[in-house]
Amino acid sequence: MTEKQKKKAHVSLETTEPMSFGSGFISGILSSILGIFGLGIVLSLRFPNYFTTEELTDFYSSISILRAVIHVILISSFILGCISTILRANKALGLTGIVCTLIAALLGGSQVEIGGEIGERSAFGLDYFVLSLILYSAVFIPLERLWALRPEQAVFRREWNVDLTYFFMNSILVEVLTFFTLQPSFILFDGARIIYLVETLGSLPLIIQVPILLIVADLAQYWIHRTFHVIPFLWNFHAIHHSAEMMDWLAGSRLHLVDAVVTRGFTYIPIYCLGFSETAIFVYVFLVAIQATFIHANVRWEFKIIQNWIATPAFHHWHHGAEPEAxxxxxxxxxxxxxxxxxxxxxxxxxxxxxxLVGDHKLPNNWLTQMIYPFKKK
Ligand SMILES: [Zn+2]
Ligand SMILES: [Zn+2]
Incomplete structure (x- = not known):
């Protein structure tokens, strides 16, 4: 290894260093996660007009408890970051936690001043990103470590940073994406709502309504998705989702914004026209988020008994398969x-x-160039 390569390996997160207890890996991971979480919440409080999501307003209701939690998080992140940088040759994880903590402290730390109305007219859901990242990584990382389909695939596998950028952009733009998903139906399909169904379906018990909603939405999603595969112009957008060469919970985030809005927008048309209740739609959105993440996960569970009826990781892994029959x-x-x-x-x-991707498709490998890719002349 040359001196330059050695230096590069030092700051890269793609590492072959040990991940066991005592290697500084666990403290590094915890430090980074807590640091990002702490900084995200401090930023959200300092600039709520930009960064807080309306749906998460309740999260801020007990502000004194939240301040105490921020305090513990920032101190823990800093201490764990120091432990990791001492124990580990690769300093990136520990330093991420320390730097996030220091920026959060400069902004006021747990005593940060609240700079406006929470959840009002905000365009970016930073708090949504932070909470989603914490919840998803807390559930899926241990799951993928314990029951990995490909145990050799690290948490920080190749292009994890590309997919994390997608996760970040999709979360932070949650309000914008939701607006563009719902508005076309509100404007164009208001007259197409079938009053009898709106009154009937919407009042059914959730246990009946949600499965019907899932089946109807999936029929719409099926044909939109298939259209994206068939029409070359649309395939340029969807090819980005298929460019992931490693499957895990984060890989599912890799979706062009146009792909995300068009797919969700068209899927919402029958949901809107048939008049499902708000609660049923809320449950559906929650289930989509979980299932869409889970079917990409690096887990070896096969669910043989239900696999003909419910989409499983094996089912969707074959959608991403690079073999001709897939x-x-x-x-x-x-x-x-x-x-x-x-x-x-x-x-x-x-x-x-x-x-x-099969064949000589070569896509750029960062978020911005992938966003531009479909619009470029081939
Ligand atoms: Zn596809
Ligand atoms: Zn997929």
């Missing part, structure tokens, strides 16, 4: 019944050998 298969997100009806179901009883 092309244009398994379009559904919730239930494979639509793939089985329309002849695109593929479950050979094993896992794909590789993922990603």
């Amino acid at each position: 092309i244009d298969k398994n379009f559904s997100v919730h239930t494979p019944i639509w793939d089985r009806i329309f002849g695109t179901y593929y479950m050979p009883g094993r896992w794909p050998k590789a993922y990603g």
Whole structure:
């Protein structure tokens, strides 16, 4: 290894260093997560007009408790960051935590001044990003470590930073994406609402309403998704989702903004026209978020008994498979019944050998250039 390569390895997060207890890895991970969480919440409080999500207003209701929590988080992040940088040759994790903590402290730390009305006219959901990242990583990272399909694949695998940028952008733009998802239906399809159904479906018990909603939404999603695969102009947008060569919970975030808005916008049309209740839609959005993440996860569970009825990781991994027989298969997100009806179901009883784009497709490898890619002349 040359001196330059050695230096590079020192700050890179893609590491072959040990991850066991005592190696500084666990303290480094905890320090980074707590540091990002602490800084995110401090920023949200300092600039609520820019960074707080309306739906999370209740999160700030007990401000004195929140301040105490921030205090503990920042101190823990700093101490863990110091431990990690002492124990570990690769300083990136520990330094991430320390730097985030110091910036948070400069902004006022746990005593930060609240700079406006929380959840009002804010365009960016920084608090939504922070909470989502904490919740998802707390659930999925241990799951993928304990039941990995590919145990050799590290948490910080190749291009994890690209997918984290997608996770960040999709979360921080949550209000904007929701606006563009819902408005077309409100404006164009108000007259198409079937009054009888709106009155009937919307008043059914959730236990009946939610499964119907999932099946209807998945039918719409199935055809939009399939259209994205068939029309070359649209494929340029969707190819970005398929460019991920490693599958894990974060890989599912890799979605072009146009792909996300068009897919969600079209899927929302039947949901709106059929008049499902607000609570049913809320449950649906929650389930989509969980299932769409889970089906990308690096877990080896096969769910053989239910795999014909409920979309599983194996089912969606085959949608991303780089083998010829996997092309244009398994379009559904919730239930494979639509793939089985329309002849695109593929479950050979094993896992794909590789993922990603087939052929000489070479996509740029950062968020911004991938956003521009579909608009460039090929
Ligand atoms: Zn696809
Ligand atoms: Zn996918």
